[in-house]
Amino acid sequence: MINVLFAARSERWDIYEQPLRRALKAAGIDAQLSQDIPPEEVDYIIYAPNSDLQDFGPYTRAKAVLNLWAGVEKIVGNDTLKIPLARMVDPGLTKGMVEWVTGHTMRYHLGMDSHIVNPDNEWDHRSPPLAQERGVLMLGMGALGTACAEVLAGLGFRVTGWSRSPKSVNGVTCLHGADQLEDALGRGEIVITLLPDTPATENTLNAETLAQLPKGAFIINPGRGPLIDDDALLAALDSGQIAHATLDVFRVEPLPQDHPFWRHPKVTVTPHIAADTRASTASEVIVENIRRGEAGEPFINLVDRELGY
Numbered sequence: 555m556i557n558v559l560f561a562a563r564s565e566r567w568d569i570y571e572q573p574l575r576r577a578l579k580a581a582g583i584d585a586q587l588s589q590d591i592p593p594e595e596v597d598y599i600i601y602a603p604n605s606d607l608q609d610f611g612p613y614t615r616a617k618a619v620l621n622l623w624a625g626v627e628k629i630v631g632n633d634t635l636k637i638p639l640a641r642m643v644d645p646g647l648t649k650g651m652v653e654w655v656t657g658h659t660m661r662y663h664l665g666m667d668s669h670i671v672n673p674d675n676e677w678d679h680r681s682p683p684l685a686q687e688r689g690v691l692m693l694g695m696g697a698l699g700t701a702c703a704e705v706l707a708g709l710g711f712r713v714t715g716w717s718r719s720p721k722s723v724n725g726v727t728c729l730h731g732a733d734q735l736e737d738a739l740g741r742g743e744i745v746i747t748l749l750p751d752t753p754a755t756e757n758t759l760n761a762e763t764l765a766q767l768p769k770g771a772f773i774i775n776p777g778r779g780p781l782i783d784d785d786a787l788l789a790a791l792d793s794g795q796i797a798h799a800t801l802d803v804f805r806v807e808p809l810p811q812d813h814p815f816w817r818h819p820k821v822t823v824t825p826h827i828a829a830d831t832r833a834s835t836a837s838e839v840i841v842e843n844i845r846r847g848e849a850g851e852p853f854i855n856l857v858d859r860e861l862g863y
C-alpha cells in the first residue's frame with residue numbers, strides 16, 4: 555500500500571476526496587489517501603501552493619509533488635523541493651478556459667457592449683465584421699493557449715500564436731521568441747495572454763509592446779497578473795491605444811479595493827474564475843502520474859524548474 559497526502563485547503567478535500575478515491579480504485583492502486591500522514595511515510599503529495607505545506611524537507615521518501623493548479627509560480631522556486639513536480643493539465647480545466655476565452659473574445663469581436671449598455675436608445679445599424687476579418691493573438695501556446703487558438707481558428711478568426719519554442723498548429727500562424735514578438739503584436743486586434751508567470755514573461759505587455767498592437771486593440775488576460783505592466787496598461791487605455799481590457803488575474807489577489815482597475819470604465823475585472831480544475835478529470839490525471847511512478851514510467855506534465863513552468 556502507498557500513502558498519498560492531500561495537501562490543499564480543507565474545502566478542496568471535500569471536492570476531491572471521492573473523485574480521487576474512485577480514480578485510485580479504477581487504476582487498481584491500493585493507497586491510503588489522507589490529509590494527515592507522517593511526512594516520512596508519504597509516497598506522493600497532491601498539492602495546492604496555497605496550502606500550509608511549504609517545507610518539503612521532511613518528506614524523505616516522497617516520489618513526486620502533483621500540483622492541483624496549472625500555474626506553478628508559487629512553488630517552482632521552493633528550494634526544499636528536490637523531487638519531480640508535475641503541474642495540472644486537466645481536460646476539464648482546458649474546456650472551461652476555451653469557453654471563457656471564446657466568450658470574452660466574442661464580446662469584443664461583436665461589440666456586444668454597445669447594445670447592452672445603450673442609454674440613449676441609439677439605432678446604430680452597423681453590423682459586426684466576420685471573424686475572418688479579425689486578428690486574434692494568443693500569447694502562450696501551451697495546453698490552454700493551443701486549445702483556445704484552435705477553437706477561435708475554427709470560428710474563422712485569423713489567429714496568430716506566440717510561444718518560446720517553434721510550433722505547428724493547424725489554422726494558426728505560429729511565431730516564437732523575442733525576435734518575432736513585434737510581428738505577432740502587429741496582428742493582435744484581440745490579444746489573449748496565456749503565458750505562465752516566470753521571470754522571462756513578466757511585463758510581456760508593457761508600454762513598448764502595447765504600443766506595437768493595432769490602435770484600439772482589446773486585451774484579455776486569464777494568464778497571470780505580472781504578465782502585464784499595470785501602469786502601462788492604464789496609460790494605454792486612457793490614450794485609446796487599448797480600447798478595453800478584461801482581466802481575470804492580478805499581481806495581488808483579491809484585487810485590492812483601491813486598485814484603479816476596479817473603477818476604470820474600460821476594464822472588466824473577473825475574480826480569477828476563468829477556468830477551475832475539475833475534480834473528476836483532474837483526479838484521473840493525478841492518479842495516472844501515481845500509476846506511472848509506481849510502474850517506473852516517466853511522469854507526465856513535469857515542470858522544468860529552470861524555465862519556471
Ligand code: NDP
Nearest residue numbers: 624625694695696697698717718719750754776777828829
Ligand atoms: P503551458 O506551460 O502548457 O504553456 C505555456 C506557454 O507559454 C507555452 O506555449 C510556452 O512556450 C509559453 N511561454 C513560456 N515562457 C515563454 C516566453 N518566455 N516567451 C514566449 N512564450 C513563453 O501552460 P498552460 O497553457 O497550461 O497555462 C498557462 C497559464 O494559464 C498558467 O501558467 C496559469 O498561469 C494560467 N491559468 C489561469 C487560470 C485561470 O483561471 N485564470 C486557470 C489555469 C491556468 P513553449 O510552448 O515554447 O514552451
Ligand code: OXD
Nearest residue numbers: 622623624625829830
Ligand atoms: C491555475 C489557476 O493555475 O487556477 O490552475 O489559475
